[in-house]
Amino acid sequence: xxxxxxxxxxxxxxxxxxxxxxxxxxxxxxxxxxxxxxxxxxxxxxxxxxxxxxxxxxxxxxxxxxxxxxxxxxxxxxxxxxxxxxxxxxxxxxxxxxxxxxxxxxxxxxxxxxxxxxxxxxxxxxxxxxxxxxxxxxxxxxxxxxxxxxxxxxxxxxxxxxxxxxxxxxxxxxxxxxxxxxxxxxxxxxxxxxxxxxxxxxxxxxxxxxxxxxxxxxxxxxxxxxxxxxxxxxxxxxxxxxxxxxxxxxxxxxxxxxxxxxxxxxxxxxxxxxxxxxxxxxxxxxxxxxxxxxxxxxxxxxxxxxxxxxxxxxxxxxxxxxxxxxxxxxxxxxxxxxxxxxxxxxxxxxxxxxxxxxxxxxxxxxxxxxxxxxxxxxxxxxxxxxxxxxxxxxxxxx
Numbered sequence: 001x002x003x004x005x006x007x008x009x010x011x012x013x014x015x016x017x018x019x020x021x022x023x024x025x026x027x028x029x030x031x032x033x034x035x036x037x038x039x040x041x042x043x044x045x046x047x048x049x050x051x052x053x054x055x056x057x058x059x060x061x062x063x064x065x066x067x068x069x070x071x072x073x074x075x076x077x078x079x080x081x082x083x084x085x086x087x088x089x090x091x092x093x094x095x096x097x098x099x100x101x102x103x104x105x106x107x108x109x110x111x112x113x114x115x116x117x118x119x120x121x122x123x124x125x126x127x128x129x130x131x132x133x134x135x136x137x138x139x140x141x142x143x144x145x146x147x148x149x150x151x152x153x154x155x156x157x158x159x160x161x162x163x164x165x166x167x168x169x170x171x172x173x174x175x176x177x178x179x180x181x182x183x184x185x186x187x188x189x190x191x192x193x194x195x196x197x198x199x200x201x202x203x204x205x206x207x208x209x210x211x212x213x214x215x216x217x218x219x220x221x222x223x224x225x226x227x228x229x230x231x232x233x234x235x236x237x238x239x240x241x242x243x244x245x246x247x248x249x250x251x252x253x254x255x256x257x258x259x260x261x262x263x264x265x266x267x268x269x270x271x272x273x274x275x276x277x278x279x280x281x282x283x284x285x286x287x288x289x290x291x292x293x294x295x296x297x298x299x300x301x302x303x304x305x306x307x308x309x310x311x312x313x314x315x316x317x318x319x320x321x322x323x324x325x326x327x328x329x330x331x332x333x334x335x336x337x338x339x340x341x342x343x344x345x346x347x348x349x350x351x352x353x354x355x356x357x358x359x360x361x362x363x364x365x366x367x368x369x370x371x372x373x374x375x376x377x378x379x380x381x382x383x384x385x386x387x388x389x390x391x392x393x394x395x396x397x398x
Contacts, residue, residue: 009033010031012029013043015043015055017045017049019046019047027045039054043076045076049066053066054066062081065078124141126139148166151164152177160178181204186201197212206224220234230248232247244258253274254272275298277298280293291307294318303317312332317342323345324344346367370392373389
């Protein structure tokens with residue numbers, strides 16, 4: 001039957017009436033006021049309709065019994081049915097002599113004083129304090145399998161204050177509640193008892209400052225917004241070393257930050273959608289620069305400078321992480337090694353290569369070897385060979 005906690009002002013109702021024994025008729029309206037265990041409504045009834053059932057239009061559930069009309073206020077009144085049902089149950093148990101029959105509030109008070117439970121239609125039940133027909137004060141809400149769902153403070157039927165909420169998968173939360181939702185300081189736990197999140201909540205979401213522990217052992221300390229990492233924060237490997245520190249946007253690294261790989265190399269620069277994107281610098285673990293330039297989707301792309309561990313370096317264009325386009329390759333002493341075109345990290349097209357003995361070649365390249373027309377020079381600038389090259393070779397004179 002009816003449950004006060006699920007019924008509110010404005011709900012549509014109808015009354016099935018047999019006024020003074022006449023044929024069945026219906027009166028329709030909506031609830032205008034709820035006070036304790038009575039309800040007022042603007043459904044107009046005929047004389048002799050007292051005792052007619054009041055139905056909730058949405059569910060066709062019987063929620064009360066019509067009592068009387070009030071012509072001055074143009075409202076009718078009735079009683080909720082569930083205290084009446086409780087009273088009948090007590091009569092059947094021969095305990096009605098303990099109740100003031102003129103006060104329906106005493107039915108609920110009796111249940112609490114005798115530690116009885118209130119059972120909901122879904123099988124869940126509540127044991128605790130009540131006020132004006134609502135859960136109010138200390139109490140415990142149970143799943144239908146008798147496991148605890150919530151224990152703590154209630155205000156006007158809602159979780160409010162300090163409490164513990166346990167999900168059916170056995171994850172649980174201990175902390176503050178407001179208006180039925182997690183709000184304030186609290187701690188969320190995995191079902192094995194390890195902490196999942198500790199920090200600030202707003203309207204059931206992580207919001208403010210907190211610490212989140214991932215199942216792989218990594219963890220995050222920083223700011224949250226609407227349940228997501230947002231703002232400044234730090235992500236740690238499970239060994240406690242920093243993995244990323246910087247800006248987050250809707251759970252992803254975005255803005256400026258520093259990412260450190262497990263081998264000790266690291267990147268400082270711009271991020272977009274959790275990838276290096278824009279201007280940035282990659283470092284070897286000893287702090288020396290590895291690459292300084294443009295990034296797109298975690299790859300070197302655009303213009304940049306790449307420095308190998310042996311000291312040689314390249315300045316020029318990159319595409320998809322590879323040297324591609326115009327560029328210059330240098331020996332570690334700063335002298336030019338190759339100046340020309342690259343495709344997918346290879347010498348390709350026209351270029352000039354300077355050998356360590358001072359000789360140099362200007363001409364065509366294919367897949368890192370001299371190919372096509374070209375000229376080989378002595379270090380003094382005089383031509384050594386001019387003509388065709390095939391797979392890097394030319395026809396040497398006898």
